[in-house]
Amino acid sequence: AAAAGGLDGLRALVAATASVPLDSVTPESRLSSDLGLDSLARIELLGVIEEELGTFVDDAALDPEATVSELNAMVEAARDVKRETGIFGWPLNPFVRAIGLGIQELVMVPFVAAFYRVRIRGEHHLKGLEGPVIFAPNHHLHSDNMIILTHLPLAWRWRLSVAAAADDIFGNRLRGLGAAVIGNAFPLAREGAIRRSLELLGARLDRDFSVLIFPEGELTVGGPMKPFKAGAGLIAVEGATPVVPMKVRINRLSWVDRQGPGSSLRGDVEIVFGEPLYFASGTDASAATDRLEDAVAAL
Incomplete structure (x- = not known):
């Protein structure tokens, strides 16, 4: 059900990670300059997206100044991407x-x-x-x-x-x-x-x-x-x-x-x-x- 949240569901995850009101997260909000998400917070956000939406987004592909709308497009494009797993143990x-x-x-x-x-x-x-x-x-x-x-x-x-x-x-x-x-x-x-x-x-x-x-x-x-x-x-x-x-x-x-x-x-x-x-x-x-x-x- 979480995966069907679309842009609004993603906005909620971004707001929770950035500790800001949901209304302040618009599709045009930039992750770093507008919402204050530093490198650590962006990695945390991608982890939450993977956990809640079941989608892996490569952190190397995420521009710090990407907008919420651009991140949503990345999430949609990555729905069927298989990620590397295991711990090289x-x-x-x-x-x-x-x-x-x-x-x-x-x-x-x-x-x-x-x-x-x-x-x-x-x-x-x-x-x-x-x-x-x-x-x-x-x-x-x-x-x-x-x-x-x-x-x-x-x-x-x-x-x-x-x-x-x-x-x-x-x-x-x-x-x-x-x-x-x-x-x-x-x-x-x-x-x-x-x-x-x-x-x-x-x-x-x-x-x-x-x-x-x-x-x-x-x-x-x-x-x-x-x-x-x-x-x-x-x-x-x-x-x-x-x-x-x-x-x-x-x-x-x-x-x-x-x-x-x-x-x-x-x-x-x-x-x-x-x-x-x-x-x-x-x-x-x-x-x-x-x-x-x-x-x-x-x-």
């Missing part, structure tokens, strides 16, 4: 995790030890934390993922998932398979449709797996740190769990990351853990992104 299997940790210990630990001297700072910030958490480091080395994985305490590693670029790591089937087995990785959209990524991330947090995510969204060997992706704050707020800022501080690059001046056979880095951040429900996503970026930059 096979890497969470304890047998797969045991294989992954075995590879980390037998291959990655010796590799990192050969090419990097690694020191840990701020590990006391992890004490007393009851997982899961979101780890948010900078991304300035080809091998920083390996360095972090091999230097987190084993208890954290056992229940850790890595958010890997859907278009890069998981764009290649073999690389995606390797990342899923070794690092318990799952695909994360760097741009556009983030709702599916939030579902996969949430499924891991719900199962008490912490998540490692690189908020810059891309690698810059040696730095400097790039602005964090807007989705980082959205993930921090929606995750509803402590966020641990991290920095891989580079004292000297290894030639495995960059050949030439300033590098040597064996590099020298520090992994710095910051004080956990907590984001209240409803926190503005852009403000959360800025706060997280400032926390990582300050380490």
